[in-house]
Amino acid sequence: MENKLKEEAGKLLKEGKVDYIIGFGKGTVKFRTSPLITNKEEDLDNLVINPFIANNLSRYPIELKSRVGIVVKGCDSRSLTSLIQDNKLNREDLVILGVPCEGVVDIKKVADQSKAEIDQITDINREGDSLAVQVNGSSKTIPFRDVVFDKCYGCAHPTPLEYDILLGSEVPPSLETEKSLKGIKELEEMDASDRWKFWKEQFSKCIRCYGCRNVCPACFCERCFVDVNMPQWVSTYATWQDNLVFQLIRTLHVTGRCSDCGECERACPVGIPLRSLQRKMVEEIKDLFGYEVGIDKDSPPVFTHYEATDPEDFIK
Amino acid sequence: MEESTWEPKVVGFLCHWCSYAGADLTGSARLEYPHNIRIIRIPCSGRVDPLFILRALQNGVDGVLVSGCHPGDCHYQSGNFHARRKFGVTRKLLEYVGIEPERVQFSWVAASEGPKMAQVINEFVEGVRKVGPNRLFKDEQ
Numbered sequence: 001m002e003n004k005l006k007e008e009a010g011k012l013l014k015e016g017k018v019d020y021i022i023g024f025g026k027g028t029v030k031f032r033t034s035p036l037i038t039n040k041e042e043d044l045d046n047l048v049i050n051p052f053i054a055n056n057l058s059r060y061p062i063e064l065k066s067r068v069g070i071v072v073k074g075c076d077s078r079s080l081t082s083l084i085q086d087n088k089l090n091r092e093d094l095v096i097l098g099v100p101c102e103g104v105v106d107i108k109k110v111a112d113q114s115k116a117e118i119d120q121i122t123d124i125n126r127e128g129d130s131l132a133v134q135v136n137g138s139s140k141t142i143p144f145r146d147v148v149f150d151k152c153y154g155c156a157h158p159t160p161l162e163y164d165i166l167l168g169s170e171v172p173p174s175l176e177t178e179k180s181l182k183g184i185k186e187l188e189e190m191d192a193s194d195r196w197k198f199w200k201e202q203f204s205k206c207i208r209c210y211g212c213r214n215v216c217p218a219c220f221c222e223r224c225f226v227d228v229n230m231p232q233w234v235s236t237y238a239t240w241q242d243n244l245v246f247q248l249i250r251t252l253h254v255t256g257r258c259s260d261c262g263e264c265e266r267a268c269p270v271g272i273p274l275r276s277l278q279r280k281m282v283e284e285i286k287d288l289f290g291y292e293v294g295i296d297k298d299s300p301p302v303f304t305h306y307e308a309t310d311p312e313d314f315i316k
Numbered sequence: 317m318e319e320s321t322w323e324p325k326v327v328g329f330l331c332h333w334c335s336y337a338g339a340d341l342t343g344s345a346r347l348e349y350p351h352n353i354r355i356i357r358i359p360c361s362g363r364v365d366p367l368f369i370l371r372a373l374q375n376g377v378d379g380v381l382v383s384g385c386h387p388g389d390c391h392y393q394s395g396n397f398h399a400r401r402k403f404g405v406t407r408k409l410l411e412y413v414g415i416e417p418e419r420v421q422f423s424w425v426a427a428s429e430g431p432k433m434a435q436v437i438n439e440f441v442e443g444v445r446k447v448g449p450n451r452l453f454k455d456e457q
Contacts, residue, residue: 187412188412192411192414192415192416193414194414195412195413195414196413196414196415196452197414198414199413199414225367233367233371241374241453242374244413245367245370245371245374248366248370248409248410248413249366249367249370251409252366252402252405252406252409255405255409277409277412277413280408280409280412281405281408281409284404284405284408284409285405288401288404288405288408289401289404302401303398303401303402306394306397306398306400306401308387308388308397310397310400310401310404311404312387312400312404314403314404314407314422315400315403315422315423315424316421316422316423316424316436316439
């Protein structure tokens with residue numbers, strides 16, 4: 001896949017079909033990738049496709065404002081489609097290089113499973129359905145699906161839905177739906193007051209770094225409501241109350257745009273389970289309006305559109 | 317405040333074109349509704365940002381009522397249809413984080429429905445009274 005990507009990306013740049021290539025580059029930290037944005041052919045050698053390509057790159061073409069060749073996984077492609085629906089991107093400006101994705105490895109889970117620190121892991125290799133992990137010279141085998149990100153469980157579209165060039169063969173959807181909704185079920189079974197307590201504790205940790213907002217491809221407001229000071233809706237001071245209000249409103253702003261890529265949670269330095277909120281909303285809009293994010297680039301976004309038959313049993 | 321003397325304080329965001337006039341009619345018709353509600357007039361139920369609801373709760377009100385025109389009656393054609401979608405997910409999210417559903421109520425009340433406005437406010441205030449004072453955003457609980 002990697003070689004095909006380099007070849008195709010090189011061709012695109014050489015033929016002048018795109019101005020930039022956005023892909024996954026080798027990270028400065030082991031077992032992580034970082035975004036690689038380039039208009040030079042010689043940089044394309046640094047492109048990688050491995051089990052650690054967690055980044056959602058679909059945010060970058062908005063700022064580049066040029067013709068772009070972009071590498072996407074299934075979830076990223078739906079973010080991209082959602083941005084096209086919101087008129088943030090033109091489909092004609094994009095050459096989408098699709099990566100069929102079998103799941104992205106969460107290095108923290110690998111460390112947990114192999115009972116080691118991340119620094120002690122020297123090498124990880126994919127061998128069929130398992131990962132061979134080298135820890136301090138000894139080798140351990142871990143089932144691949146045990147160490148992928150939570151978002152990968154129940155992934156309905158591992159193969160990009162929208163692409164120009166597909167770099168591998170299609171991957172069937174994940175059927176572990178139950179596993180994917182486990183966290184939500186557990187919270188829902190709690191009392192309302194316990195749920196509130198849970199979120200209160202979580203948001204007491206928040207330091208308001210805005211990493212969740214800055215990494216989110218659906219968060220594309222020119223000026224975020226938390227930065228507005230006339231009127232000041234939310235205090236910039238990181239109290240749990242304001243943190244919670246900020247995150248709830250952010251959640252509602254990206255509802256209908258969020259493809260459940262999980263970048264908010266991955267970016268969070270204090271480990272707040274932010275994906276739980278987004279995931280819940282993904283389920284709700286499916287339930288209420290039968291809408292799934294990023295499926296059809298020609299359909300209107302869910303909240304710019306309404307049906308006379310929308311549910312209103314909650315309205316007196 | 318002592319529990320025994322506590323009275324709920326709720327905010328009502330009422331649409332200028334229908335519910336606000338409906339509340340006006342309630343008064344003209346000499347129908348009684350609880351004094352616990354503080355009414356804020358808004359141009360359309362579609363104007364109500366979920367942020368208003370959360371900020372109101374954060375600032376300590378015990379409940380928020382949002383009322384607009386019946387579907388199809390919107391002065392701006394589609395404001396209440398959009399609001400309906402927005403509120404549908406808003407209440408789900410608020411419930412998910414543990415805010416009692418009784419604290420946030422949506423309703424459609426037309427300008428001619430004075431009695432209905434009184435009934436909606438009455439029922440809402442009673443519901444809020446049952447769940448008690450809003451201590452959600454207090455540091456100690």
